[in-house]
Amino acid sequence: MGLGKSFAIIGYGETPVSRARVDKGEARLSVEEYFAWASELALKDAGLEKREIDGQGVGIAGCAFPHAEIWSAEVIQNLGFRPKLLLRSDHGGMCGASLLLQAGIAVYSGVVDYVLCVGADTPMNISTPGAVRTWRYENDFQKPFGMMGPNSQFAFIQRRHMHQFGTTPEQLGRVAISQRNNATKNPNAYLKTPLTMEQYLSSRLIADPIRLYDACIPVNGGLAFIVTTLEKAKRIAPGKAVPILGIAESDNYFHDSNIRPDITYLGVTESSRMAFEMARIKQEDVSFFQPYDDYTIAVIMQIEDAGFCEKGKGGRFVEEHNIEASGDFPINTGGGQLSSGQPAMAGGFVHIVESVRQLRGEGGERQVKDARIGVATGLGAISYGNNLTNTMTIVFGRPVD
Amino acid sequence: MPDQEESVASSQSTSYAKFLPELSSLTKPFWEYCEKHELRMQYCAKCSQWIWYPKAWCPSCGDRKSIEWRKLSGVGTIYSFTIIRQVIDNSPAFQADIPFIIGLIELEEGPRIYSNVTGTPIDSVSIGDRVMVYFDDVTQEISLPKFRKY
Incomplete structure (x- = not known):
C-alpha cells in the first residue's frame, strides 16, 4: 500500500494558446474563459458531466494575471462548481504537479472520488510592468540593483553551470532546436517554425548568458486534468487512465551548504530519487522525459539531477543523444514551454498533460514509439541566491484496463 | 582590513528614478x-x-x-554574474546603464549577495574576481552596497 499506483489521470484538456496578437488574428480571451474552456475539455475527455464535480474536489492553480489573493473562490463561482474539497496551489511552475499530488492524496484518503485540477493564465493581456506581485526579497534585495526577474536570476545559474562543467551555448542550443522540432509536430504549439543553430546563437542576449531562445515564450492558455483512484479509473476509463506510479516533492533544497549552495543542483535530485523509488523504476526504464523548461539550462540540469547522466554531463548528453520525440531519449515531446508556450502559472500543467497524451498513444506525429514509462517534473519559485524553491518529479505508467 | 568607509561620487539626486527597497x-x-x-x-x-x-x-x-x-569586511569574490542587456519589469531608468553587471558575490565570511559590479569594462569580469564593497548614496535614506574589482 502507498500513494504510488493508487491514483490516475482519467482526462485532460488543453486549450489552444495565443499571444493575444489581435492584429495577427489571434484570440484575446480573458482568464475566466480559459478556465471554463480547459475544464470543459477535461470533463469531456473523462466522459464526466459538470454536475458530477459537485460534492467532489476542485484544484485551482494560482493565477498571476490578474490576481486576487483569494482566487479559488472566484474561479469556482465563475464556473459554478460546488466542491466538497477546494485545493489551491501557489507554487508557480510547480502548480500542476502540486495539484496532482494534493488531488492524489485526496482521492487516496477517500475524502472525495474525483478532483478536477485547472490552471489558466493570460500574461499577454497585461501591459503594466509590476502588475504581478513578487517576493519581498526580489523587491528589496534584487530589483534595486537592476535584476530583471527570471531571465537575470537564471543567468547566474547558467553562467555557473558553464563555468563548472564547460557547458556550451551550442549544447543549450541543441535543447532549444530539438524542442522546436517537436513543436513543429504539435498543432497546439505557438512556435512551429524550425530553429537553426545559427538563429539560436545570433538571438539577442537578454541577461547574458541567457539569450532570447533560452527562455520559454509566454502565452495565454488553460489546461486541466481529472484525478481519481486507480480502482475507479479502471471502471470508468478502461484503457485510457494513466496511473501515477511515483510522485515526490522537495522544497527549499540546497546542495552542500545553505549559505553557499552549489546553484547548479536542483531539488529534482531528491524528488526524482524518491519518485523513482516509489515507482520502483530505474532511469533506463524511462521512455520519455518532460522536464519543466522555463530555460534551456533547466533541461540540462534536470537530465543530470534526475540521474540520466552524471552531474555536469548534461550538455554532452544532449549532443550524444537525439532528444526529439523520435529520438533515443525524447525530451519535451510537444515542444515544451520553450516552443509550445508557457501560460504563466499554468505552465507546469504542460508537462503533465503531454505525458498523459503520450502514454495514451495520442501523440500523433510526435508519438514516442512504445512509450511505457514517462517522467515529468515541476519547478517553481526562483529563490534568492540558489535556484528553484519548489521541485517535484512524477512517474507515469501505461494506461490500465 | 580594507577600508569600506570609502565612498564614490554618488548618483544621488532629488529624482532617483530606479526601484528602491521598502523598509x-x-x-x-x-x-x-x-x-x-x-x-x-x-x-x-x-x-x-x-x-x-x-x-x-x-x-x-x-x-x-x-x-x-x-x-563584514566587504571583500568577496564573484561566484557568478550576469550582464543585463534589456530592461524587463523594472524601472525604465535602468535603460541608461545598459549594459551593466550584476554579480552574485560571495563575501569572505560566507554569505552571498546580489549587487552591481561597477567601474570595470563589462568584458573584463570573470567568476573568481575579487571585489570590494562601496556605498552608492542614491537617496537620503538609501545607500546601495555595490562592488568593484579589488
Missing part, C-alpha cells in the same frame, strides 16, 4: 548600517551561521533571540 522593522537595520557605509548582516550566535537576506529567525536553528547584526 520594514526587519530590513531597516541593514539599510541604516548601509547609510553609515557599513556592511552588516545578521548572524546567529547560537549556531554560528550568517543569515542573508534578513530573516525573522535563524533559518538553520529557528532561534529568534540570538540574532545580531555583524560587520
Whole structure:
C-alpha cells in the first residue's frame, strides 16, 4: 500500500494558446474563459458531466494575471462548481504537479472520488510592468540593483553551470532546436517554425548568458486534468487512465551548504530519487522525459539531477543523444514551454498533460514509439541566491484496463 | 582590513528614478548600517551561521533571540554574474546603464549577495574576481552596497 499506483489521470484538456496578437488574428480571451474552456475539455475527455464535480474536489492553480489573493473562490463561482474539497496551489511552475499530488492524496484518503485540477493564465493581456506581485526579497534585495526577474536570476545559474562543467551555448542550443522540432509536430504549439543553430546563437542576449531562445515564450492558455483512484479509473476509463506510479516533492533544497549552495543542483535530485523509488523504476526504464523548461539550462540540469547522466554531463548528453520525440531519449515531446508556450502559472500543467497524451498513444506525429514509462517534473519559485524553491518529479505508467 | 568607509561620487539626486527597497522593522537595520557605509548582516550566535537576506529567525536553528547584526569586511569574490542587456519589469531608468553587471558575490565570511559590479569594462569580469564593497548614496535614506574589482 502507498500513494504510488493508487491514483490516475482519467482526462485532460488543453486549450489552444495565443499571444493575444489581435492584429495577427489571434484570440484575446480573458482568464475566466480559459478556465471554463480547459475544464470543459477535461470533463469531456473523462466522459464526466459538470454536475458530477459537485460534492467532489476542485484544484485551482494560482493565477498571476490578474490576481486576487483569494482566487479559488472566484474561479469556482465563475464556473459554478460546488466542491466538497477546494485545493489551491501557489507554487508557480510547480502548480500542476502540486495539484496532482494534493488531488492524489485526496482521492487516496477517500475524502472525495474525483478532483478536477485547472490552471489558466493570460500574461499577454497585461501591459503594466509590476502588475504581478513578487517576493519581498526580489523587491528589496534584487530589483534595486537592476535584476530583471527570471531571465537575470537564471543567468547566474547558467553562467555557473558553464563555468563548472564547460557547458556550451551550442549544447543549450541543441535543447532549444530539438524542442522546436517537436513543436513543429504539435498543432497546439505557438512556435512551429524550425530553429537553426545559427538563429539560436545570433538571438539577442537578454541577461547574458541567457539569450532570447533560452527562455520559454509566454502565452495565454488553460489546461486541466481529472484525478481519481486507480480502482475507479479502471471502471470508468478502461484503457485510457494513466496511473501515477511515483510522485515526490522537495522544497527549499540546497546542495552542500545553505549559505553557499552549489546553484547548479536542483531539488529534482531528491524528488526524482524518491519518485523513482516509489515507482520502483530505474532511469533506463524511462521512455520519455518532460522536464519543466522555463530555460534551456533547466533541461540540462534536470537530465543530470534526475540521474540520466552524471552531474555536469548534461550538455554532452544532449549532443550524444537525439532528444526529439523520435529520438533515443525524447525530451519535451510537444515542444515544451520553450516552443509550445508557457501560460504563466499554468505552465507546469504542460508537462503533465503531454505525458498523459503520450502514454495514451495520442501523440500523433510526435508519438514516442512504445512509450511505457514517462517522467515529468515541476519547478517553481526562483529563490534568492540558489535556484528553484519548489521541485517535484512524477512517474507515469501505461494506461490500465 | 580594507577600508569600506570609502565612498564614490554618488548618483544621488532629488529624482532617483530606479526601484528602491521598502523598509520594514526587519530590513531597516541593514539599510541604516548601509547609510553609515557599513556592511552588516545578521548572524546567529547560537549556531554560528550568517543569515542573508534578513530573516525573522535563524533559518538553520529557528532561534529568534540570538540574532545580531555583524560587520563584514566587504571583500568577496564573484561566484557568478550576469550582464543585463534589456530592461524587463523594472524601472525604465535602468535603460541608461545598459549594459551593466550584476554579480552574485560571495563575501569572505560566507554569505552571498546580489549587487552591481561597477567601474570595470563589462568584458573584463570573470567568476573568481575579487571585489570590494562601496556605498552608492542614491537617496537620503538609501545607500546601495555595490562592488568593484579589488
